[in-house]
Amino acid sequence: MNQAGSNFNQLLVLPSQRDRYQRILNAPVVLVEYGNYQCLQSGEVYRLIQAIQQDFDFVLSQKNRVCVVFRHFIQSSYPQAQKAAEVAEAAAAPGQFWQMHDLLFTHQQALEDGYLVEYADRLGLDIFQFLRDPSSQVHITRIEEDTESGNQSGVMAAPALFINGIRYRDRWNMEQLKAAITTASH
Template sequence: MSYDRDYSPLSVLPSTQDHINGVLNAAIVLVLYGDYQSSQSADVYRLLKVVQQQLSVSFGANYACFIFRHFLQRQIHPQAQHAAEAAEAAAVQGQFWQMHDILFTHSQELGNGYLVEYANRLGLDIYQFLQDLSKQTHADRINQDIEGGLNSGVTTAPALFINGIRYRDRWNMEQLMAVITAVNH
């Protein structure tokens, strides 16, 4: 297993400033740096949702915490910036995780028309949503996530940290569960 405690520590510790699914004092804290236009980020996100559900069933609802941070690869994913801004605009309206799920479900349909459609589907205030997008209101937040990722040694998305240490093994349920079990014992 590739889980080296001396290599690639998370430079920005999880905090209430993050998008959190769970509680920060959970036994296992998963931090994913991802890009909404990356099919691999979408696959890893879906895998982590299953892992989190399994951990919840096995150990209780507050055993694992999942945090998402943006790590856009603008050079190869031109729609990633607007998608990240859409997620942040939804967050302001209390719907980050709902938009997050939609964006990863439709990672190849991220044009402006689609983003507005997703916002409509969630019942967001469309005027506010469009204002946030047009003014790039949340660009600084996204850039802070990217900077934190770079400071943690992230060069590409997806990148996962388990309890602050970079995970570098295969993206499958067996490997992830083995590492999580080892981390907590």
């Protein structure tokens, strides 16, 4: 197998403080998801990972067993995805990335500008700052870096998931993903 082919199963840009992550980066299991807020399958993976996190928290009684990293992966076939990603990044400045992340995935069918402003208002974000950030495109570089890091690891479409740096390629269901995470934690 050539070098490029082997890269498609490995995460080439490792998780760091730069990323948007929940819990601790040195957890036994680190999930890196490439997704976008308009892609319905990314939404399904989001809900699946949330359920698995809750299950691990309950069963293992250890909140820091699984770290989840979210990286944007924007594709032209999703016209609202770029703006939604910019809004999530604008919410990150005051420390509300994950709250906005949850709202965007919960309301995937409503990502037009008016709804995005409503979500910002719901989180108590400074609406004027919020409107200024996405329109000035201050977050586009970060989003492009996320997408490029996915490209380097062979991601062609969202969603894509890496467990401890190895591409997950099995079915997107609770049992198989949970088994892969359990195996990675040992």
